[in-house]
Amino acid sequence: MRAFCASIATETNTFSPLRTDFADFAQSFYAPPGKHPETPTLCSAVFPALRACAATGEIELIEGTATWAEPGGLLNRQTWETLRDEILEQVREALPLDVAVLGLHGAMIADGCVDCEGELIAAVRTIVGPETKIGVTFDPHSHLSAQRVANADVIVVFKEFPHTDFVKAGEDCVDLTLKAARGEIRPEISVWDARMIDIFLTSREPMRGFVDRLRTMEDRGDVLSVSVIHGFMAGDSPDLGAKILVVTDGDRAKGDLIARKLGQELFSMRGLAQPDFLTPEEALDRASAADATPVVMADVWDNPGGGVAGDSTILLGEVLRRGMPGVAVGTIWDPMAVRLCFAAGEGAEFELRFGGKTSAHAGDPIDARVTVTKLRRDTVQRFGASLVPLGDCAAIRVGGVDIVLNTNRSQAFSPDIFDNLGIEAVSRKILIVKSTNHFHGAFSPIAAEILYVAVDGPYPSKPEKTRYRELTRPMWPIVANPHAEEAAE
Numbered sequence: 001m002r003a004f005c006a007s008i009a010t011e012t013n014t015f016s017p018l019r020t021d022f023a024d025f026a027q028s029f030y031a032p033p034g035k036h037p038e039t040p041t042l043c044s045a046v047f048p049a050l051r052a053c054a055a056t057g058e059i060e061l062i063e064g065t066a067t068w069a070e071p072g073g074l075l076n077r078q079t080w081e082t083l084r085d086e087i088l089e090q091v092r093e094a095l096p097l098d099v100a101v102l103g104l105h106g107a108m109i110a111d112g113c114v115d116c117e118g119e120l121i122a123a124v125r126t127i128v129g130p131e132t133k134i135g136v137t138f139d140p141h142s143h144l145s146a147q148r149v150a151n152a153d154v155i156v157v158f159k160e161f162p163h164t165d166f167v168k169a170g171e172d173c174v175d176l177t178l179k180a181a182r183g184e185i186r187p188e189i190s191v192w193d194a195r196m197i198d199i200f201l202t203s204r205e206p207m208r209g210f211v212d213r214l215r216t217m218e219d220r221g222d223v224l225s226v227s228v229i230h231g232f233m234a235g236d237s238p239d240l241g242a243k244i245l246v247v248t249d250g251d252r253a254k255g256d257l258i259a260r261k262l263g264q265e266l267f268s269m270r271g272l273a274q275p276d277f278l279t280p281e282e283a284l285d286r287a288s289a290a291d292a293t294p295v296v297m298a299d300v301w302d303n304p305g306g307g308v309a310g311d312s313t314i315l316l317g318e319v320l321r322r323g324m325p326g327v328a329v330g331t332i333w334d335p336m337a338v339r340l341c342f343a344a345g346e347g348a349e350f351e352l353r354f355g356g357k358t359s360a361h362a363g364d365p366i367d368a369r370v371t372v373t374k375l376r377r378d379t380v381q382r383f384g385a386s387l388v389p390l391g392d393c394a395a396i397r398v399g400g401v402d403i404v405l406n407t408n409r410s411q412a413f414s415p416d417i418f419d420n421l422g423i424e425a426v427s428r429k430i431l432i433v434k435s436t437n438h439f440h441g442a443f444s445p446i447a448a449e450i451l452y453v454a455v456d457g458p459y460p461s462k463p464e465k466t467r468y469r470e471l472t473r474p475m476w477p478i479v480a481n482p483h484a485e486e487a488a489e
Helices: 024-029 048-055 077-094 116-128 145-151 166-181 206-218 252-268 282-287 314-322 334-342 484-488
Strands: 002-009 029-031 060-068 098-104 133-136 154-157 187-193 224-227 241-247 295-299 328-335 347-356 366-383 385-396 401-406 430-433 449-453
Touching: 002 048, 002 077, 002 206, 024 029, 024 060, 024 077, 024 116, 024 241, 024 385, 048 060, 048 098, 060 077, 077 116, 077 314, 098 116, 098 166, 116 133, 116 145, 154 166, 154 187, 154 224, 187 252, 206 224, 206 252, 224 252, 241 252, 282 295, 282 449, 314 328, 314 366, 314 401, 314 430, 334 347, 334 366, 334 385, 334 401
Parallel strands: 002 060, 002 098, 098 133, 133 154, 295 430, 295 449, 328 401, 328 430
Antiparallel strands: 029 060, 187 241, 224 241, 347 366, 366 385, 385 401
């Protein structure tokens, strides 16, 4: 059995002041055919899963390109077309194929193409023909279009947020797609549109119990796979919003019923799966008064994982204004400041301007006399089984506050974002991280308390006020009852 795999992924914030081009893919992760590392990236876990099958002789594997760019702004048209055509040419050269498996994100939008993944899957289908089985993995923060469903045989989505199950999702997708190719199953995909824009943290109820029940359904054999598409509120897509996706073994009617029931239950949770958001003042007051430490504070809307820069100084500025020692901040994206720190050297004390460079809504640059406490080239942090590049990094100290400056934009996944720069995370009173919830899995074991802080900035965090142009379906919370027409039928 001949199998092909490839991965092209990024998450596009169409409201971000940033723009994305090939340099972002090259800086984050780019592996030509045969050069994918042993460890998976978030969207390329299908590679090691297929390699394991190839090692047993089950398949003959042909690997294509695997690449990932840190979430950012609108993707450059030429970059998208170049990467798309690169993979499509690899598919043509690999023919004939029994299986094609694609590791995608699902929220990539390019200049002139609002459904990149749908276009790619449809093009692969045209090349391989109707008999080849196509399997796809998606991040739940994606836009599920009809074009994607029509051209894929199997779709598996990460269930967890934080995405601690991305390896399992890759393995499950490979398993189901190979079974379909062998004729052991006849996958049918059902989708129900929940018509809601929301945040679904699976690290807390009610989503924790909801996801556990989805896994039970799979384990019992009720369905082959069941997934929740959370949607990505910062991507202006006609397919934006939460959806339920069910894969059954040849029983579309059953899948439709299950998807509808689960989707209605998900809609009943609207607004309940979000964390309790605090203002910067509330969060700092609460953290300052805490007896147990460290208190982890998530600056959720300045999250590079959501496509913004990660250089907001608003929360840090309030810390410095209050004169709060024992605080560590990770990270502030500022390649120029990092370069100046390397030029100054470890132990140097000098005047430095850092942060606040990319948006008028992310605070002013900070001007301070800093001490360079640690410099490190090609720094990485862990996220489950993967390694995430941070580039060259500098740790600086200002008035008892330790700050990590990085060259490659990345959200915080692990305490080693501090530890690798000589800042012992567990010894700090307060840890401020730029992340929505991916930090939770690795930080919760050391955190005395976790606070989610809503700092206004360039991220479109209020859907009812966001000026969507592509989105035309009625959606909660933009309208109170987006299912009114359906209910009247």
